[in-house]
Amino acid sequence: MTFVARTWNRLTIPGRVLLGLFLLGGLLTGALIALIIFSEPILELLGANLPLVRFVGAATVVLLMTIPTAFLIIYMEMKIIALMNLRLGPDRVGPFGSLLSVVHGLKVLMKEDFTPTGADAPVFTLAPVVTYLASVMTLLVIPFAPGLFGQDMNIALLYFFAISGLGVVGLLMGGWSSFNKYSLLGGLRSAAQVISYEVPLVLSVVGLLILAGTMSLNQLVLNQAGWFTDWYIWQQPLGFLIFFIAATAEANRTPFDLTEADSEIVAGFATEYSGMRFGFFFFAEYVNVFIVSALTVTLFFGGWNAPFPFPEIALAFDPGSLGIALLILVAVVPVVGTLILAMPFYLLRSSMPFWQALVIGFVLFNIVAVAAVLGWAFVSLEWVAGLLWFMLKTYTFVFIFVWMRGTLPRVRIDQLMGFAWKWLLPASLLNLFVTAGAVVLVRELGA
Amino acid sequence: MTATSSRPSADDPRITLDQELGIFEPVPPYPPRTEREAEFYTLGDGQMFINMGPQHPSTHGVLRLVLKLEGEQVVDLDPVVGYLHRGVEKLCENADYHHTISQVDPLEYISALFNEWAPVMAYEKLLDVEVPRRAEYIRVLSAELNRIASHALFMGWMALDLGGLTPILWSFIERDEIVEMLGALTGQRMLFNYFRIGGVNGDLNHDFMSRLGDWMTRATDQIEANLTLLNTNEIFVRRMRGLGTIDGQTALQMCWTGPNLRATGLPFDIRRAHPFSVYQELDFDIPTRIEGDCLARYLLRLDEIKQSLRIIDQCLHRMPDGPIMAKLPRLIRPRPGRAYAAVESPRGQYAAYAISDGTDQPFRLRIHDPSFIHLQSVGQLVQGQLIADTMAVMASLDPVMGGVDK
């Protein structure tokens, strides 16, 4: 071992880099060879358990997806609220401060993970995990794009509500085990709030389910294909309103963020948490925002459907038919494109040296090329277009959530409960009955 | 006086470090000394104490509130103050008359000009000095600007304690403009040290006047625009209306003054009730409201901002020419006597009571702070309300702990 260490120490920096690259290349090559040799049995094994593979793959992807999603939403929240407050917000780390949330994440990782005296340590440790997993698992049933979903269950909506309801268990665990009265109050508040709002939340969707006749989210999205007038929002405006309000409360967002009302009960259930355990709570909150927005879009705004039937552009041109000319094109087009794009700058601005014009041309060419590839993907790959529409709609709702947080003060706990039971519940029941009556009426008249 | 118990207090650093870490209960470690303390620190069935502060996101400084709760409902409340006590009155007894002005400056640090004004007026009475009229007008002008800054900040705090993030930053922008302006006039942004015995420290300058003129043209619109965020907001209004209600007679009994008293319908304002400076020559109204709840206290301060703008406008139009300092020796030794002077600060009657013994240091300087008086009635106002309302009521009284703790 000392020999290896000594040899390593004697290397220069470029030598170390080269050696590392060399070793890495060797490893990868070996792995590739092994894969090719054993590809048949591996593929067979995977093919035999396809649903399981699909589930594990989807769970991994979804789990990995939550982190950048949370970062993005945290950044959006910091930046949008800052702009509404007439300040700039994050603007130092990365372009327009966009990496600040990443830095926050690293900071949270590096902080001391502290367990207070008197806390119930196992429960205290488990609570963030429960909350985080509950929100991550709900992502499995959300259809992001045609064919791009974890699992197409026929009871997807039921699964969604069941699992997202588990999140409150984590909050309650955290509040109870922290051995802090503020945490306890926060945990109890969240329990009361989530249980109250679960009722109108579910009831508001029942009307929609009667209309659609299915609980599969994928099927619901397919039902809304066509023009934007086919979206369920036009048939269920009251249902949407109730759903949106109740979902805000479910996600613990302003004006219903009583569980972590910092001016009253410090940070609620998260008062005693620090380090990555707090990070899990924090991430779960923002993943929840994404999930709630995604579900709203899926149920009422046509999911990944475009707002109008997109004209089919048949690509008559098949790049594969060019043969060897394709290779030549790949070699020639970047150079020619860069030159062509650089020309106007060089010719029209006499003060500009040629290399600067070349740089500008290269950058422009890259932009054009990326846009072209994306446009091609958008047109020819169905799931890219679907994903883009879905994300566009979802982040619109995320923006609305952040906007509300920037504007509204917090309601009081008794007003919150009163609102749920006295207004939302009757309204959702009314919505349900009216919808049911209308469906029966239409069916009778149609028959 | 001897300590009533051999058990030391939890505040003693020697003890907390040596003893094993335990759970901090707000119950004091000695037998109760008064009836009230005994009554408060006895828990009923299903009640618990919760310690709000001294480190808490929204206590407006280092204030500790011991809440006795029944669920989320506040049964009783015991404010514990003194964490910021600096003994300013004692320091003033050991300082030159001129030095005391900067000693009292950081008391109510949100509206520091009023802190200077009351002692300075008291000293002027002791010395029988007549302040030049231009100095008086400059004092009124700058003090009213400071009042607007203070009220603007109050608006933001109020919203922040109710969970609104945005208004505090908007009002800080508003306050920052005024404070920059006063910085151009006085030389400092927060603790001005501007009023001197017999006048003010510097005359109006171009920098100040141009900033003021620029701001005056858009102040009203800007403040009004900021207010639409909250004034018609259903959540805000529903939370504030009928909360922490007090009637005029009780408020008078609790020695309330300022906007808090005026929100109960009594038009008591030192500027009119016992006119000082040149307020008698100025034309302005005393806005009142009759409800006496948090919303009334909030809205009343907004009305006051408009009146302050009127006063500033008149000051600018009537500003006389002349000296800004009375002729006084550098070392002042007032003849023995007593003087009481009160000004209407943004929080109420801010008063100073000075006794001179003929030396160059005040024999006694008593500072009367309105926040101190208002804070003691929080307990009455929030009884039976929820925890969330404790903060709302606290915020609506607008206490500044620097002034409370002296």
Added chain:
Amino acid sequence: MSFIPGLGLAKGMALTLRRFFEPKATIRYPEVRADVSPKFRGRLQLLYDEWGALKCETCFQCAQACPIECIDMGGIDTKGRYHVHWGPPEQYAERREESALRRSGRTVPDRAYEHFEQLDMSPVEAILDDHDYDPKRMLSILEAVQAVYGYLPVAALKQISFRSGAYYALIYGTASYYGHLRLDPPRDAGQARVAASARPDESVYLASLGAALDGRGAAAGAVH
């Protein structure tokens, strides 16, 4: 509140959305400096005149006037003889070492002077006791001390500062201001009731200086 429920909320949302697009109030500090008015007093810097000389004359007036005693100054008097200090007394036990005391204007046992002036302090004590240790009566104290010693020895001034609590710089200023007070012994030493002891030879002086500079006396033995 309006009659239409939610109108207030909508108004607020519209306002924040409008502010979203308005120009921002942030000053990006290191790149952009705030516009500070010429009267602003908060600059913590010493000013230089147009020839590059420091404008501060070390007159101690700012330190003397500072009500919260936050200005700490030190300097040599105009004849280059005595080091004068004016500044905030230190407040914490760990900073009560000699250097901290010296910086704060407190007197410290200064071994460099021990061999020069073996003064009998009992007259000073008696005079201070007569004057109630009152710094306000400093002039008469100093006059009385001069009447006893014939001049004002530095050790006596330090003793007065230590006993009465007045700053050494204040006492020194008083002593050097009045013409009839003198800091050097008069020509005929016979006037003094207590004369300064004979001047020791060079090595003793160096040893004591080394001891004083070392602070703990460890190097003193090495010199001997």
Added chain:
Amino acid sequence: MDRVFRRRLEARLGPKLTGPVRQRHDETEIRIGAAGVTDVLRTLHDDPEFRFTFLADLAGVDTGTVMQVVYHLWSDVTPDWLRVIADGLSRDDPRVPSVTFLWQGAEWQEREAYDMFGITFEGNRDLRRIYMPPEYTSFPLRKDFYLPDDAARSPGAGIRHMEQVHVPRSAPPATSIRRIRA
């Protein structure tokens, strides 16, 4: 200076006053003994001729020889501030009746005066220290408190010049107090 008001005061409260009514600038000053506090303040508060409904300030004063409690009152019948001085409280055990029965808001001001001067207000339901910690044993605003008393046990003892006692060690304590002719 409101001469009419002065005559009214003398006529109404004459026997209870322990000194002449003094007037300077916009202030009228009367002096009473500790025993008369309840009666005089109630008269001033309730009597339709006075109507002093507003207690502007309550302060303790240590003159070096005696303790005083000073009330400042406001009424709409006179343009003056009325200063009521409860005079002649002994420095060893100053006692004065509380005025919380008239103004409940005086409670904390009395607590403050108790904390700073050790004046006992009889009838105040919550007379404990308000600024200083509960185990503190002295009264900081008294004239015989030189800022060394309890602070002398702190690490910074004897360092700040204001903590120095400018007094001969042999002097009796009574001569060392800064005093005013009250």
